[in-house]
Amino acid sequence: MRLWLAIQSFFQVLFNRDFAAGVKQLQLAAPAAEPAQAEPAKPEPPKPQPPKPQPPVRSEAITLLATLQREARFVDIVSESLDGYSDAQIGAAARDVLRDCGKVIERMFALQPFAAKTEGEQIEVPAGYDAAEFRLTGNVSAQPPVTGELVHAGWKATKCEVPKWSGSKQAALVVAPAEVQVG
Amino acid sequence: MTAKYVVGIDLGTTNCVLAFAPLEGDAPQVQLLQVPQLVAASTVDSRQSLPSFLYLAPEHEAGGALDLPWAQGRKFSTGEHARRQGAEMPDRTVVAAKSWLCHSRVDRRAPLLPYNAPSDVGKVSPLTASQRYLEHLAAAWQAEYPDAPLAEQQVVLTVPASFDAAARELTREAALAAGLPASLVLLEEPQAAVYSWLAERGDDWRKELKAGDRVLVCDIGGGTTDLTLVDVAEVDGELALERLAVGDHLLVGGDNMDLALAHQVAGLFAEQGVKLDAWQSVSLWHSCRDAKETLLAPEAPESHSISVLGRGSKLIGGTVSVDVPRAMATELLVGGFFPECTLADRPEKRRVSGFQEIGLPFESDVAITRHLAAFLAAHADDGQGAAYPTHVLFNGGVFKANLLRSLVLEIIGKWAGDAPPAAELPGGRDLDNAVARGAAFYGWTKDHGGVRIRGGVARSYYVGIESAGLAIPGMPRPMRALCVVPFGMEEGTSVDVPSGEIGLVLGEPAHFRFFSSAVRNGDQPGDVLPTIDEEELTETDPLEATLESTADTEDSYVPVRFQSQITELGMFELWCVSTTSDERWKLEFNVREA
Structure with missing residues (x-):
């Protein structure tokens, strides 16, 4: 009888997917008959994840822009058409905006000139320099180390402290809220 | 007690600063704590000071927008955001809680602030407001140094020299409620300014002062002016400092000056037919603070342009500007707050009617020089003349305007007559943060030994x-x-x-x-x-x-x-x-x- 069952099972396994799965279960279950110590604790079936609050989703670039707008009205001034305004009018507005932009950038990045020399002086560019640190112009075929005139000292951030934002996903792209005077 | 740090806190009328130094080491390394705070809805940034403003949000606004890394579901905010909100919503913003704390005609545990707020605003007491600022600083400290709870550190909290025993008691109560340790020490602000100078000079101070010298500390904060005299004496061959006298609590400060200038400049705008709204008035106020420093600098320009940006997104079209002549600013600020006067002059007292409003008792005479004359004359050694200082230590952001420093020195020089003119104590200053730094330095010397200002109670x-x-x-x-x-x-x-x-x-x-x-x-x-x-x-x-x-x-x-x-x-x-x-x-x- 076992022979017949074996043959029957062989073809069932071969052609019946459900049956095969059942047999596989049986085989897997088999060790359960063994002494229990070999059986690792059965992992809990994975529970459906509780809806986690979405982590703040906002690019730091938006936060930087929002700060420049909030503290210096930067977005307002660059978004406005200059047509029809006199230079004096533009200057009056720009003076405040530029001053306040400067304060924000100083606070967040504490910028310093990259090169320690005064512009106009001679400066040496080391061999194996990083092209992101020095941009060479003129006779660039000379092999570094080379010496040349410092045209622009460059800028370097000594820190990068952008405010942390914790608002909703819906508001992630808002650079400045609409202002509404009630009553 | 396992204190690792000494912490100095300046609980100011308009700004709070926390300075600290590790207790270990041969010399105090005083640093400032960067205080994370709300700067706009849902936006947290660190600043060197925490503006002493408390904004009470309407129910519908809260919704997580006022959360801090250490506090969720907040219905109020403290610091920069509150200060900005205060500009347009004075009804919901507590300001100058500290001045209310020493106002003995009101119940300081009763919810009275914001003063004159409508009934739907959940008001707070001056005590609670002060507690909120200190709680914020404590939480900011905790976030930065989780291994060194503030309650276990050595904490020095500064109070105006003019605070009486009751106001000191209330300050202490607010501090303990905010979780500061019971071992908390209170230090007078002008003394803290002197300690900050001592910290900066190191041992050199002994060369700069000699026995018999007398230092006037002239501390003009945002809302208050605090005067103190410190004498230099020789005890057992060593120079010693002794606090001789402190002035009354004067509710006049740098903000009054900026506001006075802003008021005048608003008049210039009005002449051009421009009426400023609340937001513009505040931005004008801030511009006037910069203008004050520019126009009272040693080589000031003849005039300074002040602009107020347009309100809507059409910025350039809405921007208006006026030229403020230097003469006008000098006349207003110097003439109003630092007028020339004699030692016999006294602050004018306005006789008030029986129905005085119970708000803060602001000085009716804003002339700081007349208050100074009264102070020096009150502490004359022999009941005649005045207690002339040989040196002056300036403190407070107001004195970033150089002209005001030389003006005070000049006036005292005239009073002293033939005596050698008073000199400003040498050295660079961190005028905004000296009090907190000095408090931390004081705490450090308390532990390690060092020069102390003796004085006992001030009244x-x-x-x-x-x-x-x-x-x-x-x-x-x-x-x-x-x-x-x-x-x-x-x-x-x-x-x-x-x-x-x-x-x-x-x-x-x-x-x-x-x-x-x-x-x-x-x-x-x-x-x-x-x-x-x-x-x-x-x-x-x-x-x-x-x-x-x-x-x-x-x-x-x-x-x-x-x-x-x-x-x-x-x-x-x-x-x-x-x-x-x-x-x-x-x-x-x-x-x-x-």
């Missing part, structure tokens, strides 16, 4: 005693004042006040009127002033105690004498000591009395 204190005699119906009995604490009484000492026995009824509240004086430096405990001269004595909060007897006694009243005590932490205590048993009762300030 003498008196209990009002009704005089005996025939009562006249409808007339209060005349009051006499019994001195219970002499000027300069040192920390950690107590004194039994010699006096006749005072009978107190057991089981009933005993109630004493209480006075202080910053000018009667010679009175000794037990001295009785026959009348109360309002020019010399200031009434502060009354003292109370309910005398419950534990002794087995049939008597319904108990004869007592006073014993006063200044604790090691600088707190004042007054006790009623029974003359017939071992019992004694502590009197507490009643700050509810209006």
Whole structure:
């Protein structure tokens, strides 16, 4: 009888997917008959994840822009058409905006000139320099180390402290809220 | 106690600063804590100071927008965001809580702020507002140094020198409620400024000052002016510093100056037909602060352009600007706040009508030079002339305007006549943060040893005693004042006040009127002033105690004498000591009395 069952099972396994799965279960279950110590604790079936609050989703670039707008009205001034305004009018507005932009950038990045020399002086560019640190112009075929005139000292951030934002996903792209005077 | 750091906190009228230094090491390394705070809805950024503003949000606004990394579901904000909100929503923003804390005509535990706010705003007490600022600083500290809880560090909190015993008590109460340690030490702000100078100079200060010198500390903050004199003496061959006198609490400061200039400039705009709204007025106020520094600099331009940006997103079209001539600014600021005056001049007092509003008692005379004349004259060595300083230490952001520093020096020089003119103490200054830095340095020297300013209490204190005699119906009995604490009484000492026995009824509240004086430096405990001269004595909060007897006694009243005590932490205590048993009762300030 076992022979017949074996043959029957062989073809069932071969052609019946459900049956095969059942047999596989049986085989897997088999060790359960063994002494229990070999059986690792059965992992809990994975529970459906509780809806986690979405982590703040906002690019730091938006936060930087929002700060420049909030503290210096930067977005307002660059978004406005200059047509029809006199230079004096533009200057009056720009003076405040530029001053306040400067304060924000100083606070967040504490910028310093990259090169320690005064512009106009001679400066040496080391061999194996990083092209992101020095941009060479003129006779660039000379092999570094080379010496040349410092045209622009460059800028370097000594820190990068952008405010942390914790608002909703819906508001992630808002650079400045609409202002509404009630009553 | 496992203190790793000493922490100095400047709880200012408009800004709070926290400085700290590790206790280990041979020299104090004082740094400032960067304080994370809300700068806009849902936006947290760090700043070197926490503006002392508290914004109370309407219910619909909160929704997580006012959260901090350490606090969710907030319905209020403190710091930069609150300061900005305050501009357009004064009804919902608490300002100058500290000035209310020493205003003895109101109950400082009652929810009164924002003052005059509509009924739907959940007001807070001056005490709670101060507690919120300190809680914020404590949480910011905790976030940065989770291994060194603030409650276990050595904390020094500064108070104006002019704060009386009741205001100091309230400040301490707010601090303890905010989780600061009970070992908290209170330090006078002008003294902290001196400590900051000492920290910066190192041992060189001994070359810059000599015995017999006298330093005037002129500390003009955002909302208050605090004056102090410190004498240099030689004790056992070493230079020692002693605080000679402190001034009254003056509610006039740098903000008054900026506001005065802004008011004038708003007039110039009005001439052009431009009316400014609330937001523009505030931005004008800030522009005027910069303008003040520019126009009062050594080589100031003849005029300075002030612009107010348009309100909507059309910025350039809406921008208006005026030229503010230097002469106008100088006349207004110098003429108004630092007018030339003689040593005999006194601040003008405006006689108020019976119906005075209960708001903050701002100075009716904003001329700081006249207050200075009164202060120096009140502390003359021999009752004549004045206590001329040989040196001046300036503190507060106002003195970023160089002209004001030289002006004060010049005026004092004129008063002193032939004496050598007073000089500014040398060295660079961190005018905005010196008080917090000095407090941290003071804490460090307390632990490691170093030069200390001696001085004890800054004023003498008196209990009002009704005089005996025939009562006249409808007339209060005349009051006499019994001195219970002499000027300069040192920390950690107590004194039994010699006096006749005072009978107190057991089981009933005993109630004493209480006075202080910053000018009667010679009175000794037990001295009785026959009348109360309002020019010399200031009434502060009354003292109370309910005398419950534990002794087995049939008597319904108990004869007592006073014993006063200044604790090691600088707190004042007054006790009623029974003359017939071992019992004694502590009197507490009643700050509810209006």
